[in-house]
Amino acid sequence: EVQLVESGGDLVQPGGSLRLSCAGSGFTFSDYWMSWVRQAPGQGLEWVANIKQDGSETYYVDSVKGRFTISKDNAKNSLYLQMNSLRAEDTAVYYCARGEAVAGHDYWGQGTLVTVSS
Amino acid sequence: SYELTQPPSVSVSPGQTARITCSGDALPKQYAYWYQQKPGQAPVMVIYKDSERPSGIPERFSGSSSGTTVTLAVTGVQAEDEADYFCQSADSSSTYVVFGGGTKLTVL
Numbered sequence: 001e002v003q004l005v006e007s008g009g010d011l012v013q014p015g016g017s018l019r020l021s022c023a024g025s026g027f028t029f030s031d032y033w034m035s036w037v038r039q040a041p042g043q044g045l046e047w048v049a050n051i052k053q054d055g056s057e058t059y060y061v062d063s064v065k066g067r068f069t070i071s072k073d074n075a076k077n078s079l080y081l082q083m084n085s086l087r088a089e090d091t092a093v094y095y096c097a098r099g100e101a102v103a104g105h106d107y108w109g110q111g112t113l114v115t116v117s118s
Numbered sequence: 119s120y121e122l123t124q125p126p127s128v129s130v131s132p133g134q135t136a137r138i139t140c141s142g143d144a145l146p147k148q149y150a151y152w153y154q155q156k157p158g159q160a161p162v163m164v165i166y167k168d169s170e171r172p173s174g175i176p177e178r179f180s181g182s183s184s185g186t187t188v189t190l191a192v193t194g195v196q197a198e199d200e201a202d203y204f205c206q207s208a209d210s211s212s213t214y215v216v217f218g219g220g221t222k223l224t225v226l
Contacts, residue, residue, distance in 0.1 A: 044220040101213060102149065102208045104167075105151070105153075106172065108160040110159075
């Protein structure tokens with residue numbers, strides 16, 4: 001059974017940093033693109049970033065470029081999102097999802113809540 | 119930046135057919151994907167590659183494509199289908215993921 005489990009969400013002050021993790025199981029992690037998708041309270045889904053199977057390519061939504069870094073450790077079956085210079089508008093549930101732009105996202109984690117507030 | 123446009127809400131009575139549209143300039147060249155999200159839950163893919171249904175998704179969910187618009191149809195709507203539905207596709211470069219704004223399906 002494919003499972004994705006996120007962790008690392010927390011309350012952080014504006015300007016602070018946070019690292020999210022996503023542990024994958026039940027599939028060959030190194031065979032798949034992976035994405036982070038977020039959802040602000042009461043809002044829709046927003047793609048944040050994705051990473052190629054071997055980590056050689058990464059892409060970001062404009063609003064997080066230069067502040068967030070996506071990475072992947074295939075040996076540990078894990079996906080990460082390093083978030084720096086956090087802003088109030090980054091407050092959201094962050095989902096880890098298996099997939100990419102041209103293949104869709106077939107499995108999702110349950111999400112982890114990031115709250116940016118003083 | 120590229121956008122996908124969905125109606126904010128659709129309402130139907132039980133047993134009727136609900137149709138949710140998603141419009142975008144790149145849709146003639148890019149596949150669309152549909153997700154169902156119920157309150158407090160993660161999204162679930164219900165349609166991939168415009169019209170394919172993942173294993174475990176009821177047959178009453180179907181997808182179609184025509185020009186710059188894709189459509190999710192739910193035939194014989196049930197109360198349990200009440201949820202938010204999001205379309206997703208890629209931009210013209212096939213690089214960036216784009217989601218529609220979402221449509222709330224209400225079963226009257």
